[in-house]
Amino acid sequence: METISQEQLTQLLKRITGYNSFRPGQEEVIRSVLAGRDTIAVLPTGAGKSLCYQLPVHLTGGTVLIVSPLLSLMEDQVAQLKREGEKSVAALNSFLTPGEKSAVLRNLHQYRFIFTSPEMLMQRHVSERLRSLRLAYIVADEAHCISQWGFDFRPDYLRLREWLAGFSERPPVLALTATASDKAIGDIENYLMMHSPAKYIHPPDRPNVALQIIPLKDREEKTEWIRREISRASGPGILYVQSRKRAEMLAGLLRADGVPAAAFHAGMEKDDRMLVQQQFLNGELEWICATNAFGMGINKPDVRRIIHDQFPPSAAQYIQEIGRAGRDGKQSLATLLYSPSDADAAVFISLDELPDPAAVRFLAECMNNGEPPEQAGERAGLSETAVRVAAYWIAEEGADGAAGRMEELAAGKSREIGEMIRFAEGDGCIRERLLNLFGARPVGTDVVCCSACGLPADLLANAVPAARNRPALLDWQERIDRLFGVASS
Numbered sequence: 069m070e071t072i073s074q075e076q077l078t079q080l081l082k083r084i085t086g087y088n089s090f091r092p093g094q095e096e097v098i099r100s101v102l103a104g105r106d107t108i109a110v111l112p113t114g115a116g117k118s119l120c121y122q123l124p125v126h127l128t129g130g131t132v133l134i135v136s137p138l139l140s141l142m143e144d145q146v147a148q149l150k151r152e153g154e155k156s157v158a159a160l161n162s163f164l165t166p167g168e169k170s171a172v173l174r175n176l177h178q179y180r181f182i183f184t185s186p187e188m189l190m191q192r193h194v195s196e197r198l199r200s201l202r203l204a205y206i207v208a209d210e211a212h213c214i215s216q217w218g219f220d221f222r223p224d225y226l227r228l229r230e231w232l233a234g235f236s237e238r239p240p241v242l243a244l245t246a247t248a249s250d251k252a253i254g255d256i257e258n259y260l261m262m263h264s265p266a267k268y269i270h271p272p273d274r275p276n277v278a279l280q281i282i283p284l285k286d287r288e289e290k291t292e293w294i295r296r297e298i299s300r301a302s303g304p305g306i307l308y309v310q311s312r313k314r315a316e317m318l319a320g321l322l323r324a325d326g327v328p329a330a331a332f333h334a335g336m337e338k339d340d341r342m343l344v345q346q347q348f349l350n351g352e353l354e355w356i357c358a359t360n361a362f363g364m365g366i367n368k369p370d371v372r373r374i375i376h377d378q379f380p381p382s383a384a385q386y387i388q389e390i391g392r393a394g395r396d397g398k399q400s401l402a403t404l405l406y407s408p409s410d411a412d413a414a415v416f417i418s419l420d421e422l423p424d425p426a427a428v429r430f431l432a433e434c435m436n437n438g439e440p441p442e443q444a445g446e447r448a449g450l451s452e453t454a455v456r457v458a459a460y461w462i463a464e465e466g467a468d469g470a471a472g473r474m475e476e477l478a479a480g481k482s483r484e485i486g487e488m489i490r491f492a493e494g495d496g497c498i499r500e501r502l503l504n505l506f507g508a509r510p511v512g513t514d515v516v517c518c519s520a521c522g523l524p525a526d527l528l529a530n531a532v533p534a535a536r537n538r539p540a541l542l543d544w545q546e547r548i549d550r551l552f553g554v555a556s557s
C-alpha cells in the first residue's frame with residue numbers, strides 16, 4: 069500500500085475518534101500494519117492499544133479478525149467500538165445462542181471487525197469460514213497469554229499457529245500486549261509464525277504511578293494495615309490478593325468497616341462478576357478485593373490505588389497489575405506489602421500446580437486409553453489449569469516432551485519468583501529496580517518516584533478522605549469542612 073501522508077492519517081484519526089493527535093507509540097504501529105508487516109507492539113496499559121487495529125482497516129478495506137483471550141475483554145471492546153458509532157462489528161463467542169451464531173456466520177463477509185476467542189476459532193466450521201474471508205490483518209490481543217502459564221493460559225491460543233499455517237497467503241499479524249519479557253516476545257513470534265516482525269516495544273514505566281513497598285511481619289499485620297489504610301484513604305482502588313478465600317475475607321472486613329468493597333475472583337458466577345465489575349466502573353464500589361482474574365481489559369481511568377497483599381509470581385504480571393492505576397494520567401500510588409513468608413507461599417502456589425513427570429505420564433496413559441483428560445486429571449488430583457496445559461503438550465509432543473515442558477515451566481516460574489523476591493527485598497530506588505527487570509530505565513524526570521526515594525506526605529495521606537456516608541466518625545469541624553468542600557488531610 070502506498071505511503072499515507074501524516075495529514076491523511078490525522079484526518080482519519082479525527083474522524084474515527086475525535087482526537088487530533090496520536091498517543092505515543094500508536095502511529096508507528098499503525099504504519100507498520102499498513103505496510104503489511106507482521107508487527108509486535110508492546111504498549112503500556114492505557115496507551116490506546118485498540119486504536120492500532122481499529123484504524124488501519126479504514127484504509128486497507130476488508131475485515132479485521134481480532135482474537136481475544138478473555139470474553140469480558142472482548143465484550144468491552146465490542147461495546148466501545150459500537151459506542152464510537154462503528155456498526156460493522158461482530159463477536160463470535162460462547163455467549164451467542166446457536167441461532168445467533170449461525171446468523172453471524174452467514175453474514176461474516178459484511179463485518180469490518182470480527183472478534184473471536186481462540187476456542188471458537190478452532191471450531192472447524194468457524195475456522196474455515198474465517199479463513200475464506202478477505203482479511204486485511206489478524207490481531208492477537210493480549211498476546212502475552214500465548215506464553216503464560218496459569219489463569220491466562222489458553223492452549224487454543226497456541227493452536228493459532230495451526231490455523232495460521234492453513235493460509236496459502238497469510239494476512240499480516242499484529243500482536244498486542246502491555247508487558248512482555250524477552251521470552252514472551254520470542255514465544256509470540258514463534259507461535260504466531262511471524263516473519264521477521266517489526267517490534268515496537270515501549271518502556272513499561274508509568275511515571276504517574278508512585279511505588280511503595282511496605283515490609284510487614286506476617287499476614288495478620290497485613291490484614292490490619294489494609295483495614296487501617298483503606299478505611300481512611302479514598303479509592304477507587306484494587307486490592308490484589310492470591311486466593312479467593314482471602315479476597316472474600318478482606319472484602320467482608322472492609323464492608324464491616326463501612327468501605328463499599330466487594331470481592332472478585334474466578335470462583336464467582338459470571339453474572340456476579342459482571343455486576344461487581346459494573347458497580348466498580350460506575351463508582352458504586354470503591355474497592356475491589358480481587359485475584360488476578362480481575363482487570364485485564366477493564367478500562368477505569370481513575371483508579372488511584374493498587375495494593376498488593378502479596379507479590380504476583382512474575383514482574384510482568386506485577387507491572388501489568390499496577391498499570392491499572394492512573395490511566396487518566398493523574399498521580400496514583402501502588403503499594404506492595406511484603407513479609408518474609410511470602411516467598412515460600414509464592415513458590416508453593418506457583419509450583420504446586422505444575423504436574424510432575426509422573427503425573428504427566430499418568431495423564432498421557434489415560435489419554436491414550438481414550439479417557440478424557442479432565443477426568444484423568446481429577447483422579448490424579450491435578451488442577452484444571454495443570455490438566456489444560458499438560459494435555460496440550462501431551463497431544464503435541466507426547467508424554468516425554470510434555471514432561472520436559474513442565475520442567476521448563478517450573479524452572480522459568482522459579483526464576484521469575486526469585487526476581488520478585490529480590491525486587492521486594494532489595495535496596496535503592498524501587499522504580500529503577502523494577503524497570504531493570506525489563507532492561508528499561510525510568511522515563512520521567514520530575515516524578516513522584518517511590519518509597520525508597522521518598523514519597524510526599526500528602527500522597528501518603530491520600531489528601532482527600534473518602535466521601536463515605538459515615539457521619540458518626542466525623543466531628544463538627546470535619547462536617548463543616550466537608551459542607552464547604554474543603555479537603556482536610
Ligand SMILES: [Zn+2]
Pocket residue numbers: 496497498499500517518519520521
Ligand atoms: Zn525511586
